[in-house]
Structure formats: structure tokens, C-alpha cells
Amino acid sequence: DQQVKQNSPSLSVQEGRISILNCDYTNSMFDYFLWYKKYPAEGPTFLISISSIKDKNEDGRFTVFLNKSAKHLSLHIVPSQPGDSAVYFCAPCDRGSTLGRLYFGRGTQLTVWP
């Protein structure tokens, strides 16, 4: 049973445009949501997070939006750069339960072309 779904396995965007990566979840106990970026042959790198008490968090070119009623979050990258090409994972957690366990989606491969 997949609690976290990233329904787009891949996304291709031109440099300078906006990239929007989506994530849906089913567990209403999730209260903290993280995004990780992963390059080939490297470990995932923490990118940005949002608490369930917020609906938006911004860090430079990266903004995460949370819609709790829809159990949906999205990551916006503006402007997109070729160096952003990577796999992006959505990873929520329920901080009240098992020791900060993260539940990973299957990831979205973002390709930013010049």
C-alpha cells in the first residue's frame, strides 16, 4: 500500500521555465514533508521541507506548497537550471510516531534542457 505517490515518473522543462513536481499522500497523520534531490551515484540530498502548520515554504528558487485538505504537495523550481536535473523524492513523516521515519515516493526524474 503506497502512502506516498509521485505520479509523474519524469518531467522535462526548458531552462528558465518553472518546474512543478507533485506529490500526493494518504496518511492524514503526516505532519512534516521533505523533498530530496538525488543525482546518479550519490545519496539523496535534503532540499526543502514544510510543516503541516504552513501552506508554503520558500528557499531561493525552491518553493513547496502544501494543501492538507487535498493531501497534496508540490515543489516549484523557478527558474529551472540544467543543474537541477535529478530525481526528486517527496518524503513525508509523522513526527509523533516511529522516530522520524520517512516514507518515500518513487521519485520524479526532472530534466532541464537548455
Next chain:
Amino acid sequence: DAGITQSPRHKVTETGTPVTLRCHQTENHRYMYWYRQDPGHGLRLIHYSYGVKDTDKGEVSDGYSVSRSKTEDFLLTLESATSSQTSVYFCAIGIAGLAVADTQYFGPGTRLTVL
């Protein structure tokens, strides 16, 4: 850089042999995790630890055991490797925020091939 190293980085072994992967951290964090990554599955939790000698199972723990005798080291053992355990293994440490370990930082990974 969260000071996490994994060894070995690559390993090829044969079915039925025992394998131990090591995760080492330099910053004395309490929470440590082992994940595996496979195509089409994202990252799945194998085992985790919340202190020395305190460990518990994740969602895909069958065929794996762990040990943590020192804060800085978290070992993952495949008692008798099978081809289904061919994967990339990631170790992570958890950094506590408002509660428990809400942000995890990952090591570089170990690519294991079981023939």
C-alpha cells in the same frame, strides 16, 4: 556535509555468502537508518536505530540484521545474501528538530551485487 561515510562503496558477492555494510558518522547523532533503493520503489526503510543497542525493523527487514555497539557505527548484515538483495543501500542520520529526528541526511551509498 553531515559526516557520513559508507563502506564498501561497491561490492560483488555470491549467493549464500554473508555481507556486512558499514555506516560511520562523525557527529554523534542518535538516530541512524538503513534504506535500500530499487528501480520503481523509491527508498525503503530496512532497519533503524535510536541509540546504542537500540534498533528496530523497517518495512523490508526480512533477510537483514543490524547492530549498533557504538554511536558512530551502524552495521547492516545480510546473513545469507540472495539475488533479490542486489540493490543500492543508503545510510542516513536523523537530525532532531521540534521532535525526534525529522530531517535525515544520507551517505553516498553502497552498490551491492549478489550473483
